[in-house]
Amino acid sequence: MIFSPLRTYLSAGHNNSDPGAVANGYKEADVTKIIRDSIAENSSATDMVLDKDWETNRQYQGRIKPGSGSVLLDVHLNAAANPTTRGVESYINKKDFADKNSMSSKMADEINKFLSITLGISNRGVKPENNSQHSSIGILNLGAGCAVLVEVDFITGKDAVDNILKNKDIIGKGIAKILKKYDDMK
Numbered sequence: 128m129i130f131s132p133l134r135t136y137l138s139a140g141h142n143n144s145d146p147g148a149v150a151n152g153y154k155e156a157d158v159t160k161i162i163r164d165s166i167a168e169n170s171s172a173t174d175m176v177l178d179k180d181w182e183t184n185r186q187y188q189g190r191i192k193p194g195s196g197s198v199l200l201d202v203h204l205n206a207a208a209n210p211t212t213r214g215v216e217s218y219i220n221k222k223d224f225a226d227k228n229s230m231s232s233k234m235a236d237e238i239n240k241f242l243s244i245t246l247g248i249s250n251r252g253v254k255p256e257n258n259s260q261h262s263s264i265g266i267l268n269l270g271a272g273c274a275v276l277v278e279v280d281f282i283t284g285k286d287a288v289d290n291i292l293k294n295k296d297i298i299g300k301g302i303a304k305i306l307k308k309y310d311d312m313k
């Protein structure tokens with residue numbers, strides 16, 4: 128049997144000690160775990176590396192060693208003051224953003240389009256990391272050849288989480304397929 132050294136790294140943003148955004152009775156960390164697990168269950172990849180729920184971002188990022196042949200996805204939910212604000216957006220690092228043909232640009236665009244259609248929400252686009260509340264995002268700069276942070280929808284949006292939970296198998300299958308496609312290309 129041949130094992131691919133080119134791994135896929137999949138993580139649920141936030142963790143047991145850092146719930147992320149909290150709204151409408153949901154914690155971001157709980158919803159991202161559900162999405163991560165659905166992607167993992169629906170993936171045929173045998174070499175996928177997942178974060179552990181008790182790990183802090185620093186612990187997870189210190190444990191994994193993504194190479195240029197690796198694909199990485201970190202799953203989050205967005206938050207806004209207005210409950211009508213909805214939509215999916217993805218972040219990639221500055222270098223990948225500067226190249227529209229980079230794997231990260233393409234995978235982020237594909238994930239946005241898939242989630243926008245599946246969830247019936249707007250596609251807010253692919254954005255550079257410094258367009259977020261941070262100047263850079265650590266997990267997007269660990270050396271993976273293809274690295275995307277996706278904000279699936281707004282946890283603050285009315286019915287957004289219910290919509291995600293209702294469609295979690297479709298989300299899992301669709302994103303697993305996209306990750307596999309980019310893993311095979313890298």
Ligand SMILES: [Zn+2]
Pocket residue numbers: 140141147148155203204
């Ligand atoms: Zn988050």
